[in-house]
Amino acid sequence: MTFIEKLTKIWEKNNSLVCVGLDPDIDKLPACLKEKDFPIFEFNKAIIDATADIVCSYKPQAAYYQGQNADVELKMTIDYINENYPEVPVILDVKRGDIGSTSEMYAREAFIRYNADAATLNPYMGTDTLKPFLDYADKGSVILCRTSNPSSCELQELIADDAEIYKHVAKLSNTKWNYNNNVMLVIGATFPGELKTVREICPEIPFLVPGVGAQGGDVEAVLKNGLDANGYGLVINSSRGIIYADSSENFAQGARNATIELNNLINSYR
Amino acid sequence: MTFIEKLTKIWEKNNSLVCVGLDPDIDKLPACLKEKDFPIFEFNKAIIDATADIVCSYKPQAAYYQGQNADVELKMTIDYINENYPEVPVILDVKRGDIGSTSEMYAREAFIRYNADAATLNPYMGTDTLKPFLDYADKGSVILCRTSNPSSCELQELIADDAEIYKHVAKLSNTKWNYNNNVMLVIGATFPGELKTVREICPEIPFLVPGVGAQGGDVEAVLKNGLDANGYGLVINSSRGIIYADSSENFAQGARNATIELNNLINSYR
Numbered sequence: 299m300t301f302i303e304k305l306t307k308i309w310e311k312n313n314s315l316v317c318v319g320l321d322p323d324i325d326k327l328p329a330c331l332k333e334k335d336f337p338i339f340e341f342n343k344a345i346i347d348a349t350a351d352i353v354c355s356y357k358p359q360a361a362y363y364q365g366q367n368a369d370v371e372l373k374m375t376i377d378y379i380n381e382n383y384p385e386v387p388v389i390l391d392v393k394r395g396d397i398g399s400t401s402e403m404y405a406r407e408a409f410i411r412y413n414a415d416a417a418t419l420n421p422y423m424g425t426d427t428l429k430p431f432l433d434y435a436d437k438g439s440v441i442l443c444r445t446s447n448p449s450s451c452e453l454q455e456l457i458a459d460d461a462e463i464y465k466h467v468a469k470l471s472n473t474k475w476n477y478n479n480n481v482m483l484v485i486g487a488t489f490p491g492e493l494k495t496v497r498e499i500c501p502e503i504p505f506l507v508p509g510v511g512a513q514g515g516d517v518e519a520v521l522k523n524g525l526d527a528n529g530y531g532l533v534i535n536s537s538r539g540i541i542y543a544d545s546s547e548n549f550a551q552g553a554r555n556a557t558i559e560l561n562n563l564i565n566s567y568r
Numbered sequence: 569m570t571f572i573e574k575l576t577k578i579w580e581k582n583n584s585l586v587c588v589g590l591d592p593d594i595d596k597l598p599a600c601l602k603e604k605d606f607p608i609f610e611f612n613k614a615i616i617d618a619t620a621d622i623v624c625s626y627k628p629q630a631a632y633y634q635g636q637n638a639d640v641e642l643k644m645t646i647d648y649i650n651e652n653y654p655e656v657p658v659i660l661d662v663k664r665g666d667i668g669s670t671s672e673m674y675a676r677e678a679f680i681r682y683n684a685d686a687a688t689l690n691p692y693m694g695t696d697t698l699k700p701f702l703d704y705a706d707k708g709s710v711i712l713c714r715t716s717n718p719s720s721c722e723l724q725e726l727i728a729d730d731a732e733i734y735k736h737v738a739k740l741s742n743t744k745w746n747y748n749n750n751v752m753l754v755i756g757a758t759f760p761g762e763l764k765t766v767r768e769i770c771p772e773i774p775f776l777v778p779g780v781g782a783q784g785g786d787v788e789a790v791l792k793n794g795l796d797a798n799g800y801g802l803v804i805n806s807s808r809g810i811i812y813a814d815s816s817e818n819f820a821q822g823a824r825n826a827t828i829e830l831n832n833l834i835n836s837y838r
Contacts, residue, residue, distance in 0.1 A: 321669075323673075359670055361670045362670070365673030365680075366676070369634075393664070393666055394663070395663060397716065399591075400629055401631070403629075403636070405635075420690050422690050422692040422723055422724070423719065423724075424717065424723060426717050427717060447696050453692055453694060453736065454694075456726075456733065456736060457728050457729075458727050459726065463728070466722075466726060513667075
Protein backbone atom coordinates (compact mmCIF):
# COMPACT_ATOMS: atom_id res chain seq x y z
CA MET A 299 0.00 0.00 0.00
CA THR A 300 1.38 3.44 -0.85
CA PHE A 301 1.57 6.33 1.57
CA ILE A 302 -1.27 8.16 -0.21
CA GLU A 303 -3.47 5.04 -0.10
CA LYS A 304 -2.70 4.57 3.59
CA LEU A 305 -3.59 8.20 4.26
CA THR A 306 -6.83 7.94 2.29
CA LYS A 307 -7.90 4.85 4.25
CA ILE A 308 -7.21 6.35 7.66
CA TRP A 309 -8.96 9.64 6.82
CA GLU A 310 -12.10 7.60 6.25
CA LYS A 311 -11.67 4.99 8.99
CA ASN A 312 -10.94 7.48 11.79
CA ASN A 313 -13.04 10.29 10.28
CA SER A 314 -10.16 12.58 11.13
CA LEU A 315 -7.89 15.07 9.41
CA VAL A 316 -5.87 15.61 12.60
CA CYS A 317 -2.15 14.92 12.69
CA VAL A 318 -0.48 14.90 16.10
CA GLY A 319 2.98 16.45 16.07
CA LEU A 320 5.30 14.52 18.35
CA ASP A 321 7.75 17.29 19.31
CA PRO A 322 8.64 16.38 22.90
CA ASP A 323 10.84 18.86 24.76
CA ILE A 324 12.42 17.03 27.69
CA ASP A 325 12.05 20.16 29.84
CA LYS A 326 8.29 20.18 29.32
CA LEU A 327 7.48 16.54 30.05
CA PRO A 328 5.22 15.68 32.99
CA ALA A 329 7.18 15.19 36.21
CA CYS A 330 5.96 11.58 36.50
CA LEU A 331 8.04 10.61 33.44
CA LYS A 332 11.35 12.22 34.31
CA GLU A 333 12.82 9.23 36.13
CA LYS A 334 12.02 6.76 33.33
CA ASP A 335 14.81 5.27 31.22
CA PHE A 336 13.24 6.62 28.02
CA PRO A 337 11.03 9.53 29.10
CA ILE A 338 10.49 10.89 25.58
CA PHE A 339 9.41 7.50 24.28
CA GLU A 340 7.12 6.90 27.27
CA PHE A 341 5.54 10.31 26.70
CA ASN A 342 4.97 9.60 23.00
CA LYS A 343 3.71 6.07 23.65
CA ALA A 344 1.05 7.22 26.09
CA ILE A 345 -0.11 9.93 23.68
CA ILE A 346 -0.15 7.50 20.75
CA ASP A 347 -2.17 4.92 22.71
CA ALA A 348 -4.64 7.64 23.70
CA THR A 349 -5.15 9.05 20.20
CA ALA A 350 -4.51 6.39 17.54
CA ASP A 351 -8.23 5.91 16.79
CA ILE A 352 -8.88 9.64 16.23
CA VAL A 353 -5.95 10.84 14.10
CA CYS A 354 -4.92 10.50 10.47
CA SER A 355 -1.17 10.53 11.13
CA TYR A 356 1.67 11.26 13.50
CA LYS A 357 4.42 13.71 12.71
CA PRO A 358 7.55 13.37 14.83
CA GLN A 359 9.79 16.42 14.42
CA ALA A 360 13.34 15.11 14.02
CA ALA A 361 14.92 18.21 15.58
CA TYR A 362 13.53 17.37 19.01
CA TYR A 363 15.21 13.98 18.93
CA GLN A 364 18.43 14.98 17.19
CA GLY A 365 18.80 18.09 19.35
CA GLN A 366 18.26 16.15 22.57
CA ASN A 367 20.45 13.14 21.78
CA ALA A 368 17.32 10.98 21.56
CA ASP A 369 17.66 9.29 18.16
CA VAL A 370 16.94 5.98 19.87
CA GLU A 371 13.64 7.29 21.18
CA LEU A 372 12.65 8.51 17.71
CA LYS A 373 13.27 4.99 16.40
CA MET A 374 11.36 3.45 19.31
CA THR A 375 8.44 5.82 18.70
CA ILE A 376 8.07 5.06 15.01
CA ASP A 377 8.58 1.33 15.58
CA TYR A 378 5.85 1.45 18.22
CA ILE A 379 3.38 3.08 15.82
CA ASN A 380 4.26 0.69 13.00
CA GLU A 381 3.86 -2.36 15.22
CA ASN A 382 0.72 -1.37 17.11
CA TYR A 383 -1.12 0.97 14.75
CA PRO A 384 0.14 0.02 11.28
CA GLU A 385 -2.84 1.75 9.69
CA VAL A 386 -1.66 5.18 10.90
CA PRO A 387 1.01 6.74 8.67
CA VAL A 388 4.07 8.45 10.12
CA ILE A 389 5.37 11.65 8.55
CA LEU A 390 8.94 12.29 9.67
CA ASP A 391 9.43 16.05 9.78
CA VAL A 392 13.04 16.52 8.70
CA LYS A 393 12.88 19.22 5.99
CA ARG A 394 15.87 17.75 4.19
CA GLY A 395 17.29 18.84 0.86
CA ASP A 396 20.81 18.30 -0.48
CA ILE A 397 22.74 17.24 -3.59
CA GLY A 398 21.78 13.85 -5.02
CA SER A 399 24.32 11.54 -3.39
CA THR A 400 23.73 13.18 -0.01
CA SER A 401 19.98 13.21 -0.44
CA GLU A 402 20.13 9.44 -0.99
CA MET A 403 21.60 9.14 2.50
CA TYR A 404 18.85 11.33 3.96
CA ALA A 405 16.19 9.22 2.19
CA ARG A 406 17.82 6.19 3.75
CA GLU A 407 17.61 7.90 7.15
CA ALA A 408 13.87 8.62 6.84
CA PHE A 409 12.66 5.54 5.01
CA ILE A 410 15.06 2.76 6.02
CA ARG A 411 16.60 3.69 9.37
CA TYR A 412 13.39 5.14 10.82
CA ASN A 413 10.90 3.41 8.52
CA ALA A 414 8.67 6.47 8.22
CA ASP A 415 5.89 6.57 5.61
CA ALA A 416 6.72 10.09 4.47
CA ALA A 417 9.29 12.84 5.00
CA THR A 418 9.20 16.62 4.70
CA LEU A 419 11.55 18.20 2.14
CA ASN A 420 12.91 21.66 1.34
CA PRO A 421 12.69 22.55 -2.38
CA TYR A 422 15.26 25.39 -2.49
CA MET A 423 17.90 23.23 -4.23
CA GLY A 424 15.54 21.80 -6.90
CA THR A 425 14.61 18.52 -8.58
CA ASP A 426 17.79 16.51 -8.28
CA THR A 427 17.81 17.04 -4.51
CA LEU A 428 14.20 15.80 -4.19
CA LYS A 429 14.50 12.86 -6.59
CA PRO A 430 16.11 10.36 -4.17
CA PHE A 431 13.01 10.76 -1.99
CA LEU A 432 10.48 10.89 -4.85
CA ASP A 433 11.93 7.66 -6.24
CA TYR A 434 10.59 5.79 -3.21
CA ALA A 435 7.24 5.37 -4.95
CA ASP A 436 5.43 3.95 -1.90
CA LYS A 437 6.65 6.70 0.42
CA GLY A 438 5.40 10.27 0.64
CA SER A 439 7.47 13.36 -0.19
CA VAL A 440 6.05 16.34 1.65
CA ILE A 441 7.48 19.48 0.05
CA LEU A 442 7.62 22.90 1.73
CA CYS A 443 5.50 25.34 -0.28
CA ARG A 444 4.16 28.20 1.87
CA THR A 445 5.32 27.71 5.42
CA SER A 446 3.47 28.89 8.53
CA ASN A 447 6.16 31.08 10.09
CA PRO A 448 6.16 34.91 9.96
CA SER A 449 9.34 35.36 7.85
CA SER A 450 8.27 32.86 5.22
CA CYS A 451 7.21 35.80 3.03
CA GLU A 452 10.82 36.94 2.51
CA LEU A 453 11.53 34.45 -0.27
CA GLN A 454 8.29 32.53 -0.75
CA GLU A 455 6.25 35.64 -1.67
CA LEU A 456 8.73 37.13 -4.11
CA ILE A 457 7.14 37.37 -7.54
CA ALA A 458 8.93 35.92 -10.57
CA ASP A 459 7.29 35.51 -13.99
CA ASP A 460 4.01 36.80 -12.53
CA ALA A 461 3.87 34.17 -9.80
CA GLU A 462 5.10 34.02 -6.23
CA ILE A 463 7.89 31.55 -5.54
CA TYR A 464 5.55 29.28 -3.55
CA LYS A 465 3.34 29.02 -6.66
CA HIS A 466 6.33 27.89 -8.68
CA VAL A 467 6.86 25.19 -6.05
CA ALA A 468 3.18 24.24 -6.25
CA LYS A 469 3.31 23.98 -10.05
CA LEU A 470 6.47 21.88 -10.04
CA SER A 471 4.95 19.67 -7.35
CA ASN A 472 1.83 19.09 -9.42
CA THR A 473 3.80 18.18 -12.55
CA LYS A 474 7.52 17.45 -12.74
CA TRP A 475 7.92 16.27 -9.15
CA ASN A 476 4.80 14.11 -8.94
CA TYR A 477 5.86 11.35 -11.35
CA ASN A 478 5.15 8.72 -8.71
CA ASN A 479 1.96 10.38 -7.45
CA ASN A 480 3.49 10.60 -3.98
CA VAL A 481 3.84 14.34 -3.38
CA MET A 482 2.25 16.33 -0.56
CA LEU A 483 2.73 20.04 0.11
CA VAL A 484 3.26 22.01 3.31
CA ILE A 485 1.07 25.10 3.49
CA GLY A 486 0.66 26.96 6.76
CA ALA A 487 -2.77 27.47 8.31
CA THR A 488 -1.62 31.02 8.97
CA PHE A 489 -1.98 31.78 5.23
CA PRO A 490 -5.49 30.60 4.25
CA GLY A 491 -5.58 32.67 1.07
CA GLU A 492 -2.53 30.84 -0.19
CA LEU A 493 -4.17 27.52 0.69
CA LYS A 494 -6.96 28.39 -1.74
CA THR A 495 -4.54 29.39 -4.46
CA VAL A 496 -2.51 26.21 -4.14
CA ARG A 497 -5.66 24.06 -4.04
CA GLU A 498 -6.54 25.56 -7.43
CA ILE A 499 -3.08 24.73 -8.80
CA CYS A 500 -3.03 21.24 -7.24
CA PRO A 501 -6.59 19.89 -6.99
CA GLU A 502 -5.60 16.40 -5.87
CA ILE A 503 -2.42 16.77 -3.83
CA PRO A 504 -2.83 16.39 -0.05
CA PHE A 505 -1.67 19.31 2.07
CA LEU A 506 0.13 19.09 5.37
CA VAL A 507 -1.12 22.13 7.28
CA PRO A 508 0.79 23.23 10.37
CA GLY A 509 0.00 26.39 12.25
CA VAL A 510 -3.34 25.80 13.96
CA GLY A 511 -3.14 25.91 17.73
CA ALA A 512 -0.03 27.64 19.13
CA GLN A 513 0.67 29.46 15.84
CA GLY A 514 -2.85 30.88 15.55
CA GLY A 515 -4.18 29.59 12.20
CA ASP A 516 -7.93 29.78 11.52
CA VAL A 517 -9.46 26.30 11.24
CA GLU A 518 -12.61 27.41 9.41
CA ALA A 519 -10.59 29.19 6.72
CA VAL A 520 -8.28 26.18 6.36
CA LEU A 521 -11.21 23.87 5.71
CA LYS A 522 -13.03 26.28 3.42
CA ASN A 523 -9.94 26.83 1.28
CA GLY A 524 -8.02 23.58 1.50
CA LEU A 525 -10.38 20.60 1.21
CA ASP A 526 -10.20 18.60 -1.99
CA ALA A 527 -13.23 17.65 -4.10
CA ASN A 528 -13.80 14.55 -1.96
CA GLY A 529 -13.90 16.48 1.31
CA TYR A 530 -10.44 15.26 2.35
CA GLY A 531 -7.02 16.36 1.17
CA LEU A 532 -5.85 17.90 4.45
CA VAL A 533 -3.54 16.71 7.21
CA ILE A 534 -3.92 19.37 9.88
CA ASN A 535 -1.10 19.25 12.38
CA SER A 536 -1.16 20.34 15.98
CA SER A 537 1.85 19.70 18.19
CA ARG A 538 2.04 21.81 21.35
CA GLY A 539 -1.76 22.32 21.47
CA ILE A 540 -2.23 18.56 21.89
CA ILE A 541 0.85 17.10 23.55
CA TYR A 542 1.01 19.78 26.26
CA ALA A 543 -2.76 20.19 26.69
CA ASP A 544 -2.44 18.78 30.23
CA SER A 545 0.86 18.89 32.12
CA SER A 546 -0.21 16.54 34.92
CA GLU A 547 0.07 12.77 35.05
CA ASN A 548 -3.19 12.74 33.06
CA PHE A 549 -1.39 14.20 30.03
CA ALA A 550 -2.46 11.37 27.72
CA GLN A 551 -6.15 11.86 28.44
CA GLY A 552 -5.58 15.60 28.03
CA ALA A 553 -4.03 14.95 24.63
CA ARG A 554 -7.00 12.77 23.66
CA ASN A 555 -9.46 15.45 24.73
CA ALA A 556 -7.58 18.14 22.80
CA THR A 557 -7.45 15.90 19.72
CA ILE A 558 -11.21 15.22 19.92
CA GLU A 559 -11.88 18.92 20.34
CA LEU A 560 -9.77 19.84 17.31
CA ASN A 561 -11.23 17.01 15.25
CA ASN A 562 -14.79 18.05 16.11
CA LEU A 563 -13.99 21.65 15.21
CA ILE A 564 -12.49 20.54 11.90
CA ASN A 565 -15.35 18.19 11.09
CA SER A 566 -17.93 20.90 11.85
CA TYR A 567 -16.63 22.77 8.79
CA ARG A 568 -16.46 19.76 6.42
CA MET B 569 37.44 33.25 19.52
CA THR B 570 34.62 33.44 16.98
CA PHE B 571 34.24 31.09 14.05
CA ILE B 572 35.25 33.81 11.58
CA GLU B 573 38.38 34.62 13.63
CA LYS B 574 39.28 30.95 13.82
CA LEU B 575 38.85 30.61 10.06
CA THR B 576 40.94 33.72 9.38
CA LYS B 577 43.78 32.38 11.55
CA ILE B 578 43.86 28.95 9.96
CA TRP B 579 43.74 30.34 6.41
CA GLU B 580 46.99 32.14 7.21
CA LYS B 581 48.65 29.50 9.39
CA ASN B 582 48.11 26.60 6.97
CA ASN B 583 48.20 28.77 3.84
CA SER B 584 45.20 26.81 2.66
CA LEU B 585 41.66 27.44 1.45
CA VAL B 586 40.92 23.71 1.25
CA CYS B 587 38.10 22.18 3.24
CA VAL B 588 37.95 18.39 3.39
CA GLY B 589 34.42 17.02 3.25
CA LEU B 590 34.07 14.04 5.56
CA ASP B 591 31.27 12.15 3.79
CA PRO B 592 32.19 8.51 4.45
CA ASP B 593 30.04 5.91 2.71
CA ILE B 594 30.52 2.62 4.56
CA ASP B 595 30.39 0.73 1.25
CA LYS B 596 33.35 2.70 -0.09
CA LEU B 597 35.74 2.40 2.87
CA PRO B 598 39.06 0.61 2.39
CA ALA B 599 38.81 -3.10 3.12
CA CYS B 600 41.35 -2.83 5.95
CA LEU B 601 38.84 -0.83 8.05
CA LYS B 602 35.76 -2.95 7.65
CA GLU B 603 36.38 -5.14 10.71
CA LYS B 604 36.97 -2.20 13.05
CA ASP B 605 34.43 -1.33 15.75
CA PHE B 606 34.03 2.20 14.39
CA PRO B 607 35.15 2.02 10.76
CA ILE B 608 33.77 5.44 9.79
CA PHE B 609 35.54 7.12 12.69
CA GLU B 610 38.79 5.28 11.99
CA PHE B 611 38.58 6.37 8.35
CA ASN B 612 37.98 10.00 9.31
CA LYS B 613 40.66 9.96 12.02
CA ALA B 614 43.34 8.73 9.62
CA ILE B 615 42.37 11.36 7.04
CA ILE B 616 42.30 14.12 9.68
CA ASP B 617 45.73 13.15 11.02
CA ALA B 618 47.09 13.16 7.47
CA THR B 619 45.69 16.56 6.47
CA ALA B 620 45.21 18.81 9.52
CA ASP B 621 48.27 20.95 8.71
CA ILE B 622 47.15 21.67 5.14
CA VAL B 623 43.42 22.44 5.39
CA CYS B 624 41.34 25.39 6.59
CA SER B 625 38.41 23.31 7.85
CA TYR B 626 36.63 19.98 7.90
CA LYS B 627 33.03 19.60 6.77
CA PRO B 628 31.32 16.42 7.93
CA GLN B 629 28.08 15.87 6.01
CA ALA B 630 25.44 14.86 8.57
CA ALA B 631 23.46 12.76 6.09
CA TYR B 632 26.23 10.17 5.87
CA TYR B 633 26.13 9.64 9.62
CA GLN B 634 22.38 9.94 10.13
CA GLY B 635 21.63 7.76 7.12
CA GLN B 636 24.04 5.06 8.24
CA ASN B 637 23.08 4.98 11.92
CA ALA B 638 26.47 6.45 12.77
CA ASP B 639 25.62 9.47 14.94
CA VAL B 640 28.16 8.23 17.48
CA GLU B 641 30.91 8.30 14.87
CA LEU B 642 29.98 11.87 13.89
CA LYS B 643 30.36 12.89 17.52
CA MET B 644 33.65 10.98 17.83
CA THR B 645 34.95 12.66 14.66
CA ILE B 646 34.20 16.22 15.74
CA ASP B 647 35.46 15.54 19.28
CA TYR B 648 38.68 14.20 17.79
CA ILE B 649 39.24 17.33 15.72
CA ASN B 650 38.39 19.64 18.64
CA GLU B 651 40.76 17.81 20.98
CA ASN B 652 43.70 17.28 18.63
CA TYR B 653 43.46 20.13 16.15
CA PRO B 654 41.50 22.83 17.96
CA GLU B 655 42.76 25.44 15.52
CA VAL B 656 40.85 23.81 12.63
CA PRO B 657 37.16 24.78 12.47
CA VAL B 658 34.45 22.20 11.83
CA ILE B 659 31.52 23.09 9.59
CA LEU B 660 28.68 20.63 10.16
CA ASP B 661 26.82 20.28 6.88
CA VAL B 662 23.20 19.85 7.93
CA LYS B 663 21.26 22.35 5.76
CA ARG B 664 18.66 22.86 8.48
CA GLY B 665 15.80 25.36 8.43
CA ASP B 666 12.57 25.20 10.42
CA ILE B 667 10.21 27.32 12.54
CA GLY B 668 11.81 29.09 15.50
CA SER B 669 11.19 26.61 18.32
CA THR B 670 12.29 23.71 16.12
CA SER B 671 15.28 25.59 14.78
CA GLU B 672 16.44 26.09 18.38
CA MET B 673 16.60 22.31 18.71
CA TYR B 674 18.59 22.02 15.49
CA ALA B 675 21.00 24.72 16.69
CA ARG B 676 21.41 22.70 19.86
CA GLU B 677 22.15 19.63 17.72
CA ALA B 678 24.89 21.37 15.74
CA PHE B 679 26.47 23.58 18.37
CA ILE B 680 25.91 21.76 21.69
CA ARG B 681 25.48 18.06 20.93
CA TYR B 682 28.13 17.95 18.21
CA ASN B 683 30.08 21.09 19.21
CA ALA B 684 30.63 22.18 15.61
CA ASP B 685 32.00 25.66 14.85
CA ALA B 686 29.49 26.33 12.08
CA ALA B 687 26.45 24.78 10.44
CA THR B 688 24.92 25.03 6.97
CA LEU B 689 21.37 26.43 6.74
CA ASN B 690 18.58 26.57 4.18
CA PRO B 691 17.04 30.06 3.79
CA TYR B 692 13.72 29.10 2.14
CA MET B 693 11.70 29.72 5.33
CA GLY B 694 13.26 33.11 6.16
CA THR B 695 14.72 35.09 9.06
CA ASP B 696 12.94 33.57 12.04
CA THR B 697 14.11 30.10 11.03
CA LEU B 698 17.75 31.26 10.80
CA LYS B 699 17.77 33.39 13.93
CA PRO B 700 18.28 30.58 16.49
CA PHE B 701 21.55 29.79 14.68
CA LEU B 702 22.57 33.41 14.02
CA ASP B 703 22.10 34.17 17.72
CA TYR B 704 25.08 31.94 18.53
CA ALA B 705 27.44 34.87 17.94
CA ASP B 706 30.64 32.80 18.16
CA LYS B 707 29.40 30.14 15.75
CA GLY B 708 29.12 30.36 11.97
CA SER B 709 25.86 30.25 10.01
CA VAL B 710 26.57 29.08 6.49
CA ILE B 711 23.54 29.93 4.36
CA LEU B 712 22.72 28.28 1.03
CA CYS B 713 22.79 30.89 -1.72
CA ARG B 714 23.57 29.41 -5.14
CA THR B 715 24.10 25.69 -4.77
CA SER B 716 26.33 23.54 -6.95
CA ASN B 717 23.76 20.99 -8.19
CA PRO B 718 22.23 21.05 -11.69
CA SER B 719 18.60 21.75 -10.65
CA SER B 720 19.52 24.63 -8.38
CA CYS B 721 18.44 27.00 -11.17
CA GLU B 722 14.76 26.04 -10.81
CA LEU B 723 14.11 28.37 -7.88
CA GLN B 724 17.43 30.11 -7.24
CA GLU B 725 17.59 31.69 -10.73
CA LEU B 726 14.00 32.94 -10.84
CA ILE B 727 14.00 36.71 -11.16
CA ALA B 728 11.95 38.83 -8.75
CA ASP B 729 12.25 42.63 -8.53
CA ASP B 730 15.03 42.53 -11.12
CA ALA B 731 17.19 40.12 -9.11
CA GLU B 732 17.52 36.36 -9.02
CA ILE B 733 16.38 34.69 -5.81
CA TYR B 734 19.96 33.81 -4.87
CA LYS B 735 20.81 37.54 -5.01
CA HIS B 736 17.99 38.26 -2.58
CA VAL B 737 19.56 35.67 -0.28
CA ALA B 738 22.96 37.32 -0.73
CA LYS B 739 21.57 40.77 0.09
CA LEU B 740 19.71 39.56 3.19
CA SER B 741 22.88 37.72 4.28
CA ASN B 742 24.96 40.87 3.95
CA THR B 743 22.51 42.98 5.96
CA LYS B 744 19.58 41.70 8.03
CA TRP B 745 21.03 38.26 8.76
CA ASN B 746 24.59 39.34 9.55
CA TYR B 747 23.88 41.19 12.83
CA ASN B 748 26.49 39.10 14.61
CA ASN B 749 28.99 39.15 11.75
CA ASN B 750 28.91 35.35 11.61
CA VAL B 751 27.36 34.60 8.21
CA MET B 752 28.96 32.60 5.40
CA LEU B 753 27.34 31.74 2.08
CA VAL B 754 27.30 28.54 0.03
CA ILE B 755 27.99 29.18 -3.65
CA GLY B 756 28.80 26.31 -5.96
CA ALA B 757 32.06 26.21 -7.90
CA THR B 758 29.95 25.10 -10.84
CA PHE B 759 28.59 28.65 -11.17
CA PRO B 760 31.64 30.94 -11.23
CA GLY B 761 29.72 33.87 -12.72
CA GLU B 762 27.41 33.87 -9.74
CA LEU B 763 30.42 33.76 -7.42
CA LYS B 764 31.55 37.07 -8.92
CA THR B 765 28.11 38.62 -8.57
CA VAL B 766 27.76 37.58 -4.93
CA ARG B 767 31.30 38.76 -4.14
CA GLU B 768 30.21 42.20 -5.36
CA ILE B 769 27.11 42.12 -3.12
CA CYS B 770 29.02 40.73 -0.11
CA PRO B 771 32.63 41.92 -0.24
CA GLU B 772 33.59 40.57 3.19
CA ILE B 773 31.51 37.44 3.74
CA PRO B 774 33.39 34.14 3.42
CA PHE B 775 32.05 31.67 0.86
CA LEU B 776 31.85 27.92 1.26
CA VAL B 777 32.39 26.62 -2.25
CA PRO B 778 31.48 23.01 -3.00
CA GLY B 779 31.61 21.52 -6.46
CA VAL B 780 35.29 21.27 -7.35
CA GLY B 781 36.45 17.71 -7.93
CA ALA B 782 33.66 15.20 -8.59
CA GLN B 783 31.16 17.91 -9.56
CA GLY B 784 33.47 19.53 -12.10
CA GLY B 785 33.88 23.13 -10.92
CA ASP B 786 36.70 25.26 -12.39
CA VAL B 787 39.26 26.18 -9.72
CA GLU B 788 40.80 29.06 -11.64
CA ALA B 789 37.39 30.71 -12.16
CA VAL B 790 36.51 30.19 -8.50
CA LEU B 791 39.65 32.00 -7.36
CA LYS B 792 39.38 34.76 -9.93
CA ASN B 793 35.77 35.53 -8.99
CA GLY B 794 35.50 34.61 -5.33
CA LEU B 795 38.58 35.85 -3.43
CA ASP B 796 38.03 38.76 -1.07
CA ALA B 797 40.18 41.92 -1.02
CA ASN B 798 42.67 40.23 1.32
CA GLY B 799 43.19 37.23 -0.95
CA TYR B 800 41.15 34.94 1.30
CA GLY B 801 37.37 34.64 1.75
CA LEU B 802 37.00 31.15 0.30
CA VAL B 803 36.55 27.73 1.85
CA ILE B 804 36.80 25.38 -1.09
CA ASN B 805 35.40 21.98 -0.30
CA SER B 806 36.35 18.67 -1.83
CA SER B 807 34.88 15.46 -0.44
CA ARG B 808 35.03 12.46 -2.76
CA GLY B 809 38.08 13.81 -4.63
CA ILE B 810 40.10 13.70 -1.41
CA ILE B 811 38.70 10.98 0.83
CA TYR B 812 38.51 8.39 -1.96
CA ALA B 813 41.68 9.46 -3.78
CA ASP B 814 43.27 6.11 -2.85
CA SER B 815 41.14 3.07 -2.03
CA SER B 816 44.00 0.96 -0.65
CA GLU B 817 45.30 0.79 2.91
CA ASN B 818 47.32 3.89 2.01
CA PHE B 819 44.12 5.95 1.75
CA ALA B 820 45.26 8.54 4.29
CA GLN B 821 48.45 9.31 2.37
CA GLY B 822 46.34 9.40 -0.79
CA ALA B 823 44.04 11.94 0.86
CA ARG B 824 47.06 14.03 1.89
CA ASN B 825 48.48 13.95 -1.63
CA ALA B 826 45.12 14.97 -3.12
CA THR B 827 44.77 17.79 -0.60
CA ILE B 828 48.27 19.09 -1.38
CA GLU B 829 47.54 18.89 -5.09
CA LEU B 830 44.28 20.84 -4.73
CA ASN B 831 45.87 23.36 -2.38
CA ASN B 832 48.78 23.94 -4.77
CA LEU B 833 46.36 24.40 -7.66
CA ILE B 834 44.32 26.89 -5.63
CA ASN B 835 47.36 28.79 -4.41
CA SER B 836 48.73 29.03 -7.95
CA TYR B 837 45.78 31.31 -8.76
CA ARG B 838 45.96 33.47 -5.61
